[in-house]
Amino acid sequence: MKQFLVKVIASGVLGFAVLGISMAQGVTKTVKTDAIKIEGAYTRATAPGQQVAGGFMKIDNKGNTTDQLLSASSPAAGEVQLHEMTMDGNVMKMRQVKxxxxxxxGSVxxxxxxxxxMFLNLKGPFAAGQTVPVKLKFAKAGELEVKLPxxxxxxQHSH
Known part of the structure; x- marks a missing residue:
């Protein structure tokens, strides 16, 4: 019985340690590879029933060649698209880009x-204080996982 209790307590302590590490990683504001560095990533809380949200960040490229962000995905949304907003006269237009x-x-x-x-078909509301996991796919740097607070x-930006 004593050994069983020791194992249960040890498992609980280990579980809390892993949870603490996971939570600490969730608020990391900078993620980088050899060439690509992501800073200031964030999204905003959504209203109940809202099906779309935006994701924002600065992407620095310390490499010697241009790279391209090709796609993004997240388990928090049915689809994540790359979008651009531009002004056409007095009208702001949003469109998907490849x-x-x-x-x-440089950076973008x-x-x-x-x-x-652009997060589409949200699986649930984005609540302030949570993080949203996102996988970014670059042409040269490959895949990079980021957690957006x-x-x-x-x-306006990550705290």
């Missing part, structure tokens, strides 16, 4: 009113 170029030695910002990720509606 990729987003990240210049060699995914932000409101410009390039962004969910900010209050109206927040």
């Amino acid at each position: 990729d987003i170029a990240v210049p060699a030695g 910002e995914l932000k409101p009113g410009g390039y962004h990720l 969910v900010n209050e509606v109206g927040a």
Whole structure:
């Protein structure tokens, strides 16, 4: 009986340690590979029943060649598309793009009113304080997993 209790307590402690590590990783604000670095990633809280949300971040390319963000996916949405918003006269238009170029030695910002990720068919509301896992696929850097903190509606960047 004593050994059983020791195993149960040890399992619980280990479980909390793993949970703590997972939660700490969830709020990482910078993710990088040798060439690509993601900073300031975030999304915003959604209203109940809302089926779409935007994802924002800065992508730095420290490499010597241009890379392209080809796609994104998330278990929190049925689909994640790459989008761009532009002004056509006095009308703001949003359209899907096939990729987003990240210049060699430069960066691109995914932000409101410009390039962004568009989460479609949300599997549930995005609640402030949570994180949304996203897998980004680059032409050269490959796949990179990022956890976007969910900010209050109206927040402009990651806290």
